[in-house]
Amino acid sequence: xxxxxxxxxxxxxxxxxxxxxxxxxxxxxxxxxxxxxxxxxxxxxxxxxxxxxxxxxxxxxxxxxxxxxxxxxxxxxxxxxxxxxxxxxxxxxxxxxxxxxxxxxxxxxxxxxxxxxxxxxxxxxxxxxxxxxxxxxxxxxxxxxxxxxxxxxxxxxxxxxxxxxxxxxxxxxxxxxxxxxxxxxxxxxxxxxxxxxxxxxxxxxxxxxxxxxxxxxxxxxxxxxxxxxxxxxxxxxxxxxxxxxxxxxxxxxxxxxxxxxxxxxxxxxxxxxxxxxxxxxxxxxxxxxxxxxxxxxxxxxxxxxxxxxxxxxxxxxxxxxxxxx
Amino acid sequence: xxxxxxxxxxxxxxxxxxxxxxxxxxxxxxxxxxxxxxxxxxxxxxxxxxxxxxxxxxxxxxxxxxxxxxxxxxxxxxxxxxxxxxxxxxxxxxxxxxxxxxxxxxxxxxxxxxxxxxxxxxxxxxxxxxxxxxxxxxxxxxxxxxxxxxxxxxxxxxxxxxxxxxxxxxxxxxxxxxxxxxxxxxxxxxxxxxxxxxxxxxxxxxxxxxxxxxxxxxxxxxxxxxxxxxxxxxxxxxxxxxxxxxxxxxxxxxxxxxxxxxxxxxxxxxxxxxxxxxxxxxxxxxxxxxxxxxxxxxxxxxxxxxxxxxxxxxxxxxxxxxxxxxxxxxxxxxxxxxxxxxxxxxxxxxxxxxxxxxxxxxxxxxxxxxxxxxxxxxxxxxxxxxxxxxxxxxxxxxxxxxxxxxxxxxxxxxxxxxxxxxxxxxxxxxxxxxxxxxxxxxxxxxxxxxxxxxxxxxxxxxxxxxxxxxxxxxxxxxxxxxxxxxxxxxxxxxxxxxxxxxxxxxxxxxxxx
Numbered sequence: 001x002x003x004x005x006x007x008x009x010x011x012x013x014x015x016x017x018x019x020x021x022x023x024x025x026x027x028x029x030x031x032x033x034x035x036x037x038x039x040x041x042x043x044x045x046x047x048x049x050x051x052x053x054x055x056x057x058x059x060x061x062x063x064x065x066x067x068x069x070x071x072x073x074x075x076x077x078x079x080x081x082x083x084x085x086x087x088x089x090x091x092x093x094x095x096x097x098x099x100x101x102x103x104x105x106x107x108x109x110x111x112x113x114x115x116x117x118x119x120x121x122x123x124x125x126x127x128x129x130x131x132x133x134x135x136x137x138x139x140x141x142x143x144x145x146x147x148x149x150x151x152x153x154x155x156x157x158x159x160x161x162x163x164x165x166x167x168x169x170x171x172x173x174x175x176x177x178x179x180x181x182x183x184x185x186x187x188x189x190x191x192x193x194x195x196x197x198x199x200x201x202x203x204x205x206x207x208x209x210x211x212x213x214x215x216x217x218x219x220x221x222x223x224x225x226x227x228x229x230x231x232x233x234x235x236x237x238x239x240x241x242x243x244x245x246x247x248x249x250x251x252x253x254x255x256x257x258x259x260x261x262x263x264x265x266x267x268x269x270x271x272x273x274x275x276x277x278x279x280x281x282x283x284x285x286x287x288x289x290x291x292x293x294x295x296x297x298x299x300x301x302x303x304x305x306x307x308x309x310x311x312x313x314x315x316x317x318x319x320x321x322x323x324x325x
Numbered sequence: 326x327x328x329x330x331x332x333x334x335x336x337x338x339x340x341x342x343x344x345x346x347x348x349x350x351x352x353x354x355x356x357x358x359x360x361x362x363x364x365x366x367x368x369x370x371x372x373x374x375x376x377x378x379x380x381x382x383x384x385x386x387x388x389x390x391x392x393x394x395x396x397x398x399x400x401x402x403x404x405x406x407x408x409x410x411x412x413x414x415x416x417x418x419x420x421x422x423x424x425x426x427x428x429x430x431x432x433x434x435x436x437x438x439x440x441x442x443x444x445x446x447x448x449x450x451x452x453x454x455x456x457x458x459x460x461x462x463x464x465x466x467x468x469x470x471x472x473x474x475x476x477x478x479x480x481x482x483x484x485x486x487x488x489x490x491x492x493x494x495x496x497x498x499x500x501x502x503x504x505x506x507x508x509x510x511x512x513x514x515x516x517x518x519x520x521x522x523x524x525x526x527x528x529x530x531x532x533x534x535x536x537x538x539x540x541x542x543x544x545x546x547x548x549x550x551x552x553x554x555x556x557x558x559x560x561x562x563x564x565x566x567x568x569x570x571x572x573x574x575x576x577x578x579x580x581x582x583x584x585x586x587x588x589x590x591x592x593x594x595x596x597x598x599x600x601x602x603x604x605x606x607x608x609x610x611x612x613x614x615x616x617x618x619x620x621x622x623x624x625x626x627x628x629x630x631x632x633x634x635x636x637x638x639x640x641x642x643x644x645x646x647x648x649x650x651x652x653x654x655x656x657x658x659x660x661x662x663x664x665x666x667x668x669x670x671x672x673x674x675x676x677x678x679x680x681x682x683x684x685x686x687x688x689x690x691x692x693x694x695x696x697x698x699x700x701x702x703x704x705x706x707x708x709x710x711x712x713x714x715x716x717x718x719x720x721x722x723x724x725x726x727x728x729x730x731x732x733x734x735x736x737x738x739x740x741x742x743x744x745x746x747x748x749x750x751x752x753x754x755x756x757x758x759x760x761x762x763x764x765x766x767x768x769x770x771x772x773x774x775x776x777x778x779x780x781x782x783x784x785x786x787x788x789x790x791x792x793x794x795x796x797x798x799x800x801x802x803x804x805x806x807x808x809x810x811x812x813x814x815x816x817x818x819x820x821x822x823x824x825x826x827x828x829x830x831x832x833x834x835x836x837x838x
Binding site: 050053054057058060116117119172173176180244245257258259260261262264265268269279280281282283284285 | 522523529530565566568569572573574575641645679683684690717718723724726727728730731733734735737738742745748749
C-alpha cells in the first residue's frame, strides 16, 4: 500500500475508533471496585484476560483474535454490570466470537473444546447464549478498530520505502508487547491510535532509528494526536514493558488448575505415596537399639571397620590361612 | 521354561488362558517328603507350667528334641495325632520363651538352634508352575506351614528375648546358618518370606560380626538375579531389610556402599519383574541420596542410561522414581542433571502411551519440582517447549491435552517473555521447514521437466516416424510420472543439480547423445 493510501486508511480508522473504546465511566467503576466486592474488580478482569491469553496461545489463535476478544470484553464490562460468577462465561464467549470472526476458515475449536480445556463449569449452550447477548449489546458484526489495526498500519508506514527493515522492526515483537500491555486494565482507557503509536515509538527508541522516528512524528501530526497524551501513555507503556521483560518470574497460583488424570494413573499415584517401611533402622557400626548391654561383646565399633576390610574377604579364607597373614 | 514362540509373546492372551485351563487344583508344595522308616508316634509330655522350676530346663530340652521329628503334610490324613502333639508343643515353646525370663541358659542354645535348623532348613522344591507369574498367579504355599510357622515364630521370640546373648549364640548362628537362611528367601510362600525378613533383620542388628558377610551374600544373590537367573522370589524382602540398613549408614558413606548402589541397585532396575519390588528399590535409592546428595548425578545418569525403551509399564515406574528423587534433590545437584533429565521427560511427555505421558505431565503438579523449574526456567523451558507445543496439537488423548494446557499455562506464567520468544522461534522454524519442503518439491518438478525435454530432444534427431512415436512415448511418460509425484527426497538437502546438456536444436550434430 503506498504512502498516500496508508495515510487515508489511518485517517479513516482514526475517525472510527471512538465507537470501539469502552465507556470510560464503566471502566472507572471497575477500577474502583474492590477485590471480592459485589462487582468485577480490575484484578478479576486482568486475571480473565490472562486466561484468555493462555487459551488463545494454546489454540494458536492470531493476535487479531486475542486483541479483538479483549476489546469486546472491555466494552461489555464497561457497559453492563456483570456478576463475578459470570465473568468467565463472558470472557470465553468474547474469545469464541472473536475467533469465529477473525479466522473463520482456520482450525476452529468448537465451544466444547474451549470449555473443556479452559476448565469452565458451564455448558456449550450457555456459551452460545452469552455470545448472542454480547454481540447484541455491542452491535458487533465482524470486526472492530483496535490498537492492532493501528499497529499494523503504523508498521507499514514506518517501514516506508524499505521493506528490508522488517528484521529491525519486528511486527511479532510489537504484537507480543501489545498483548502484554492489554493484560493490564489501565490500557483499556487509551485510544487505540495513541496506544499503538506509543508502543511503536518505544520500540523505535530502543532500536534507535532516526528516520523511523521521523515517520512516527509525521503520523502524529497527520492524525493530530496531542503531545501530552502521547507522552502520558508512552510512560505507562515503558513501565509495563519493563515489567514484562524483567527476568523475574512470578510463580503462578497453580492450585487454580484442575489436574485430571486417568483412573489407572490416579491409583498408581496413591499406592506409591504410602511406602513407609515397617522395619526399624539399623545404625551402622552400632548396637541394635533393642539389644541390652552386653559386656562380653567388647569389639564394638572396631569390629565394624575390621569386618568391612577383613571379613569381607576373610570369610572365604579358611581360618588357618587367615592366621598366617 | 517352556518354549514360547514370538507370536505367543506378542499375543498376550494365549499363555494366560492356557494356564488358567490347566490349573485345576490349588497347589501345595513341600520338600518334606520324609517317610519315617518306623512311624514313631509322639508321646505327649507334661506341660511346662505344671512342672516345678528345677525340672523345667530338662523338660524344655526334651520338648525341643521331640520337635525335631518331621511330618509329611502332603498326605493330609496320616499321623494326625502326632502332628497335633507337635503343634501344641511348638505353641507352648513359643509362649515359654516369650513370657519367662532365665530360660536361655547356655546349654539351651545348641538345642534350640538344632531344632530350628532341622525344621526350616530344607531344599526348596522346584516350582510346580514353571511359568509362574508373580503378579497373576497364586503362589505355591508351603504345605507344612502349620508347623513351620510356629518354628519361625519361636526363632523370632528367641532372638528378641531380653536374655538373648549374641556372644553365646554366635557359635551356632554362624555364616552357614545365615547362608541357609538366605537360600530360603527364594520360597514362593509370602508368609515364609515375611518371617525370614524380620528374622534376618534381627540377626543383622544383633550380630555385628556377621554384617559384612550378610551384605556380601545379598550382593551375590542380587547379582545372580540380575545377570544370570532373572528369578528370585525374595528380592522385595531383602530390599526392605537393606532399606533399614541404608537408613542407618554412618556418614561419610563407605566406598563399599557406594559401589553397591552403582553396581547392584541401579542395574537392578533392568530386571524384567521390576514391578514386584520397585517400591522397595526406589526407597533404597532415595535413602542413599538423602545420605549423600553428591550421588544424585551418577544415580540419575544411571537411570537415564537404563531408561526402558519398549516397556511402558516400566517407564511409568521410572517416572515415579524420578519424582521421588526430585522431591529430595538439592538445588545445586538439580542444576547438574537438569538438561539430560528434562530431555528424557520431554520425550516421555510426547509418548503416545497415555499413562507415560500423564505421569510425566503430572510432575508439574508437584510444588517443589515447580520451584526448581522456576529457578532454572531458562534451561528447562527451551527443552520442554517443542514437544509440549507439538503434542498440544497432535496427541490423541483429550486428557493429555488438558494436562498439556495446564503445563503450558504454568510455564507461560513463569516467564512470559521467554515463552513468547520460543513460540515465535518455533513458528519460524516450522515455516522454514515448510519452505524447504516446498523448495524440494519444486526442485523435483523442475528435474522432471528437464528430464522430459532432454529425452524429447534425444529422439528429435531420428527419423520422423520415430519422432512421432517418441512424442507419444513422452506424453505417456509424462502422464505416468504425473500420477506418481516426486520421490521422497528426504536425504540430500544441498543436492547438486547437474545441468543436463543444453537443448540442441534439431539441426545440430547428429547422434551424440
